[in-house]
Amino acid sequence: MRLTVLGSGSRGNALLLEAGGDALLVDAGFSFRDLLRRLGAAGRDPTAIRAIALTHEHGDHARGAAKAAAAWGVPLCASAGTLAALGDRAGAAETVTLPASRRVACSAFVLTAYPTAHDAADPVVLVVEDREGRKIGVAYDVGSPTAALRLACRELDALVLEANHDEVMLRASGYPASVRSRIAGRGGHLSNAQAAALAAEVAHAGLSVLVLAHLSDRCNTPALATGTVAAALAATAFRGTLLVAAQDEPLPTVDVGPGLGQLSLPLGGR
Ligand SMILES: [Zn+2]
Ligand SMILES: [Zn+2]
Numbered sequence: 001m002r003l004t005v006l007g008s009g010s011r012g013n014a015l016l017l018e019a020g021g022d023a024l025l026v027d028a029g030f031s032f033r034d035l036l037r038r039l040g041a042a043g044r045d046p047t048a049i050r051a052i053a054l055t056h057e058h059g060d061h062a063r064g065a066a067k068a069a070a071a072w073g074v075p076l077c078a079s080a081g082t083l084a085a086l087g088d089r090a091g092a093a094e095t096v097t098l099p100a101s102r103r104v105a106c107s108a109f110v111l112t113a114y115p116t117a118h119d120a121a122d123p124v125v126l127v128v129e130d131r132e133g134r135k136i137g138v139a140y141d142v143g144s145p146t147a148a149l150r151l152a153c154r155e156l157d158a159l160v161l162e163a164n165h166d167e168v169m170l171r172a173s174g175y176p177a178s179v180r181s182r183i184a185g186r187g188g189h190l191s192n193a194q195a196a197a198l199a200a201e202v203a204h205a206g207l208s209v210l211v212l213a214h215l216s217d218r219c220n221t222p223a224l225a226t227g228t229v230a231a232a233l234a235a236t237a238f239r240g241t242l243l244v245a246a247q248d249e250p251l252p253t254v255d256v257g258p259g260l261g262q263l264s265l266p267l268g269g270r
Pocket of ligand 1: 056058118120141
């Protein structure tokens with residue numbers, strides 16, 4: 001399975017998974033035009049996309065979903081609550097409901113949606129499996145490290161994990177107290193320290209790629225996020241590639257699987 005993070009942050013999230021000639025877009029939080037630009041910049045083929053799966057209905061995850069689904073003639077796959085919350089915003093797209101914690105086949109992929117604590121209608125972590133059994137987890141906007149989240153992140157070949165904010169930078173951010181407590185609260189976003197603890201818990205020798213995602217522009221830096229997570233991973237069996245997703249440009253495509261991970265960036269703090 002190949003993973004291309006097309007962009008991640010509070011202004012939009014999308015990534016592409018490819019296996020066996022088919023592709024799945026996970027989240028479509030950019031305009032349709034911007035999605036096409038990003039797919040082109042990453043050298044990916046939009047005509048291979050067979051479905052769009054959504055983690056939740058917030059604009060930074062679903063903005064371009066209806067238009068893209070209509071243009072490509074593919075279904076929108078999401079939890080019942082997400083589809084209901086999208087309502088008219090789902091447009092005329094065909095929809096596929098993902099029940100909690102049950103495997104649903106979709107072209108070359110099997111999707112499993114695990115509920116999370118984020119403050120959306122029915123948000124989920126998505127685990128996507130290909131026909132060879134490779135599994136990629138996508139954990140954006142997860143709120144807090146619940147038991148369901150930690151279960152979803154086990155035994156994966158790759159994990160895209162929210163590392164939203166540095167707790168010190170958030171306190172000094174100048175955001176009103178209500179915004180700060182929403183971000184740090186149970187239904188908000190994972191801090192670097194929470195992401196690091198979760199990564200250390202689920203890291204294993206078979207995890208070939210870990211992508212830190214949804215970094216706050218104002219309350220985080222790639223160096224802080226990688227430093228915090230790499231320090232926690234140092235005591236684990238993780239020997240894969242650690243990447244940080246950017247808001248404005250796609251990351252290079254990575255092959256996911258044992259001994260793979262075409263990018264080799266040094267782990268900060270090692
Ligand atoms: Zn959200
Ligand atoms: Zn978000």
